[in-house]
Amino acid sequence: MASSPSSSAVKALQLELKKIHDEPVEGFRVKLINDDDLFVWEVAIFGPPGTLYEGGYFKAHMKFPPDYPYCPPSVRFVSKMWHPNVYDNGDVCISILHPPVDDPQSGELPSERWNPTQTVRTVLLSIISLLNEPNTYSPANVDASVMFRKFKESKGKDKEYENIIRKQVIATKEDSERDGVIVPTTLQEYCVSSKPSSHDNQVDADFYDDDYVDDLDDEEEMYEDDDEDSGNEES
């Protein structure tokens, strides 16, 4: 073990990268933008099936601080994202990425903050679940938040929000084709790669067993008459 302050960061990032490559997991792909720089990753998030984001291939850059894993990485979408918790410039605003200090966003609900046991994987899983369940208490994009609320309160009748998301999903197709990636559109395909892993822990169990699948059910009921809008579906 070397002694420079960033040795922990290099070690942690190498371990994480290797782990994700050895055992690819559900919902995303990662790679280094530049092979010489462990501190900037390109990630591609697959839109979860059964949501407005189904079939989407959203690219983002993940930057790690020199004192990772003591401080969180930052995530910025490169793909266009109209979402209550994504800033205009693509920065993702989510509690798990906030540094563990008392911050001025006091309106935020007490929720999980960064700690050194968090990883790229836990961050990306949080972002994936955020896509479909925006936190409208502390919006980064107020207009998107208002639009999302109208959409939600009208039970999907007010389609302004939905139409924007669907358009953005279609726009990501160019990227997925260029990268030669087929985005999974069924829950089985989406989750299948996580099954063989013997290292599953409670985070996964919670994520899929409770909230997530329940929400998928809700969404399907809610939007079952919207098929004409989803021209992006690959079948």
Place this chain on the structure above:
Amino acid sequence: MAEADSGFNYDPTKNYDDQICAQQRDIEKQITDEQSLVSNILSFDVLKTEYQDDQVFQNKIQDIKSRYKHMRKTRGDGNCFFRAFGFAYLEHLLKDDSDFPRFKEVASKSKDELVSLGFPQFTIEDFHDTFMEVIDKVGNKISYEEFFQLYTDQGISDYFVVYLRLIVSGHLQKEEDFFMNFVEGGRTVKEFCNQEVEPMHKESDHIHITALTAALGVTIRVEYMDRGDSDKCNQHDFPDGSKPDIFLLYRPGHYDILYP
């Protein structure tokens, strides 16, 4: 900092996470440059100089001096309690290994307990490996010099601190029914752990010490040197009525190591 009075306007439409982290790093760097993680053995004269014009503290330093031989300072980076605890206890084991087998077993088992509480196995394993590596070296009777070098290597030392924090978090969550009565601010035990225990640089309180000593079966006496009227320092043993393995000095916001 200068920014504070130069009319900084908080803009709620901006994301400050990066700046907050950068500022935190600047503060830490300043502290890193000025203070070693753990100092060499020091006489109490350094405290006397620090509190030159303060009669309350001078009296209490005299009291400490009558009961302890010397001290060791730790870096004031918010991790001082954990850093002091780890150093003092491992140093104690180097001198007297009668408790080593018991401690090693508790330390080994702690990983599975944390994983069963829902911490990600992958990262827990990484921290636990380093934690055990240090403990094993102490068990193999490395010299004091080797130990000092090992424990003041920032990368290793920080990993050790992270793992001690996780042990505290795990214990608080396991004994949630009890500790929920001591959590302030209407938070759940889990929220408290997430905000006040697991992150680096978060300062420790009574509740952290209670949990760590209970989880590891190690006993501590803390001498409280504060602005209270008495000429003597108050003492508290964790757990109550135990015979202390190690001794810490508390000054408001900071822990150092004491040697009887």
